[in-house]
Each structure stands twice: as structure tokens, then as C-alpha cells.
Amino acid sequence: MAEERIDVRKTYKMYIGGNFPRTESGRTYKALDSEGNLLANACQGSRKDFRDAVKIARGAFDGWSSRSAYNRGQILYRIAEMLEDRRDQFMKELGPIGFTTAEAEADINAAIDRLIYYAGWTDKYQQVFGSVNPVASSHFNFSMLEPTGVVAAFAPENSPLLGLVSVIAPIIAGGNTCIVLASEEYPLPAISFAEVLNSSDVPGGVVNILTGFREELAEHFSSHMDVNAMCYTDDLPKEMKKTIDENASLNVKRIVKRPVDDWYDEEAQSPYFVTDFQETKTTWHPVGF
Template identity: 60%
Template sequence: MAVKSKTPATEPKIVSNGNGSAKATEPRIAVWKTYKIYIGGAFPRTESGRYYPITLSNGNVVNVCLSSRKDFRNAMTVAREAAHKWASKSALIRGQILYRMAEMLETRGAQFREELQWMGMTEAQARTEVEQAVDRLIYYAGWADKYQQVFSSVNPVASSHFNFSALEPTGVVAVVAPEESPLLGLVSVIAPVLAGGNSCVVLASESRALSAVTLAEVLSTSDLPGGVVNMLTGNLKELLPHIGGHMDLNAFYLHTSDAAHIKTAGELAALNVKRLITESQTNWSSPDAQSPYRILDFCETKTTWHPIGI
């Protein structure tokens, strides 16, 4: 993104001087990024070949992948494979990788600010959004190797057993990211899922999808194993039945205020009794937008009864 936000894309105007080379005085043709999806550590286009346009404040129109149910299915397959890999890493390493993501996001700050402004934010809003997103990753990086101690317990029981409860990742989580906050909101919903040792398939904000794709580029350079986060862009209404019904999905983190969507998701989630967590948070700067309890939402508690005194 070498082009300033106020510069409109230039039409190719190469004038031949007769010997095959273009005139040196012509303006350079801007090279715009193709916003692709992120599956298994690679950036494919949607298998459906469909796109939808997003009009930016600088007058440009970008075509973003309109992901299909098959893209979701493919992402689910790789997320399932990656779930074991990610869960078997030590909590410390998971925290360090989250920290690395924060570092990468910080160094790409200018690019994110520019994209956020193209999507309608003021410069000040964009700056705050990026800074808080970095801080949020740091917050969960810190919690990654601490929440287990806080939430695990040794339980008093009446029989001669040593009884304790420990946390384990839920598995594969589908995340439908908040529509309004394209970076901070997105980071705020992915980070606790990752800190808990889960892999995820994310459906980004439909109308503000750019920073989700760019965040995927950050993830791919942060030592995060491919497939742990998969980023799709597309339409919630179209994908909801396929996400909600997927029998291999362990949890569904749905951000919407649409009661019909929540009802559909709840009915479908019952098929394999996947966890369904719905939220309609809009203010991601508020104090309750980050909390270790958000990690707990994507953990299972395993309680062990260990015989003693026999």
C-alpha cells in the first residue's frame, strides 16, 4: 500500500513512443492488493469465485471474497488438524506467540490506520483502534499462562479422593466477528479463543473486511501455526446455517444483535450440542471488553477423582 489514501487509483495510461518502451514521464500505475481469504496458513481466493464490492472513502472499490460454505468446510478441516498442534504447545509459548502478534501489528500500524480510514474512520479513531488492538493482544498474551491457575481448583469431596479440576481447550471455535469494529473488535474476539488453546474459523466484518485480511497477514508472520486462525470474508446470513450446523465444530462465538440469527444458531447448535456464545458488544474500548472470563468461555473443565489412602 504505497499509495496515499487521497490519491485515486490511476488508469493505466502507457503511451508508446514507437520503440516499445513507455514514456518515462507517465505516472506510475498503482498496484493494489487483492484481498484474499486465509485458510491453513495460505491465502487462497474463495473456491466459489464470487466477490462483493466494498466502496472505500478514497473512492476506490475493492472486491472482497464472498466465501462459500465449501470455504468454511475447508477451513474447518484444517482448523481441526491445527487444533491439536496449538493445544499441545505449552501455555508459555502460546502467550509468546500472542505477544509476537502484537509486535507485528504494532509495526504495521500505519497500514492499518490507513485502511481503517478508507473504511470510514477518522484519523484519531483509527489511531485509537490500532493501539487498543495491540494492547488487547498483549493483555491476552499475559493471561495465556495464568488463567489455568486462576480457574483450576482442588475440590473438597467427602470420599477418599484427591479431586481436582483443570481446564482444557474446547477445540475448534467458529467466530463471527463484530460488524462495527473491524480491528479492535476482531482482535478482542480472537485473542481469548487463542489464549485458551483453541483453533478458530473467523467470519470477518462483512462491510469492513479489509483489516481482517490484513490482520491475517500479521498472523501468518507471527509464528502462529497455519490453520490455527482461518479468516473468511462473506455474508453471515448465507453461512450461518452451515456454521451453526457443522457437526465437527465445538463452539460458536456469534456476534450479532439479530434475534433471528441467534435463534437459528441456537437450534442448529443443538445438533451436536456445541457451545453457543452470543454477544452484541459494540463498545470494545469499555473495561468489560477484555476479561479472563472470556478465555473461560472456550475452555472445558476436566475433573479428576484420584483415589487416596488405599
């Protein structure tokens, strides 16, 4: 009689620079299912992990922001294709954390559609939000949007896939790079989504995903001097908001507060979410030259 086979359990790591490292601290915490049973051990990311991710995101920024808008749209569409191919994997990820089969399918469909939505906006938001400005002198005056740089973000706690995608997509659609802290309670779908990113055409370092505790990392996310903007979507504790706002003022970091109750709602997607992470550059050009 053959011996009973032991399943090979998946190891969940972080996603930094196109690789899957363990946290430098060696710490983990327990990721539980909806009934409190152990699903896996997730990395408890540290300040050093975040600093490493920022350095890598900064290094990836020039290459990503210089890509054509059309190419960024192609890549976002490719992420959607790869997510479609891994549908069964995410059904298995979402089921144990409380999603019914129908709810999990709806969440995956919405995440795919959201990626395609922002893929369509990559080569259009400049036309919609840029402008030719009337001036009194003999000049052309143009206002154009440029990516702000490196963005740090908290993914929503209760929407570990659709919410995560809805945070990442508008940031990278506009040419920014990002470091995202996954849902603290339900981190596993975020790492599986990192596998989707890794198998698509997204250059390493454009999207970096950490797992860990908001309470520990909020100060580091908001105080790092090479982070240009920070985004969060949940209603954070008052003291955490205060810490983030005070730290952001040190380098005039833009804070985007986007509380969303229903990630399926049409108001959870908008081209304005792309422009939240853009800077307006105005250029003067003499007429006749």
C-alpha cells in the same frame, strides 16, 4: 516524458491454513469506503470454503492445544509486536472506512494492548479458575480447564480491527482453533490482520479468516458437526439467532453470545472470555499413590 505509472492494487483473499486462497466459488463482492467508493473486491466465501477451514482447524487443534501456556502467551505477544510494526498499513486501511487519524491510532493501540492482555492470561487462567475440590473420601479431586476444540465466530460489523482481535485472542489463548467471518461491510482490515498472523509465530490453521455474507454462512457455521462452539458479538436478526440456536442443538454446540457496545471499554476484555471456550475436566486421584 516517462509514462504515468499505474499503481499495483492489493488483492484481498481469504486466510485458510496459513495460505491466502481465493474462494472456490470464484465469487467476489465490492468493499466500499465510507463514501460509497470502491476500495477493492473481497472474496465472497462459500460453504465449501468454510468446510475446508474447519478441516484444517481441526487438524491444527492437537498441536496448538498441546503447546505450553507460556508458549501460547509468547505467540500472542509476537502477534502484538508484528501489529505494532505494521501500524502504518492499518492507518491506511482504517482511514477510508471512516476513521479519523486519531481514531485509527486509538483503534490500533487498543488492538495491540488487547493481544498483550490475553498473552498475559494464557498461563494464569488455569490457576484462577481451576480448583482442588474437597471430597469425603481419601482422594485428591482436581478440576482443570481444557480447550473445547474448533470455534466458529462472527467478528463484529462496526469494529473491523479491534473487535476482530477481541474475538480471536481469547479463543486461541485457551488453546482452541478458530474460523472467523470478518466484518461483512469492512472486510479489508481483517485480511491485513491475517498478514500479521502469517508473519508471526501462529501455526497455520490455528486462525482462519473468511470474508463473505453472514446471511449465507450462518447456517453452515452453526450446523457443521465438527465445530464445537460458536461466538457472535452483534445483535443478530431474530431469524438468524433462531437458526443458529436450532442448528447448534444438533451436536450440543456451545453458543457464546457476547453483545458489546464499546470495544474500548474494559468490560470488552476479561479472563472469562477465555473460559467461555473451555471445558471443565475433573480428575480423582487416590491419596498415597
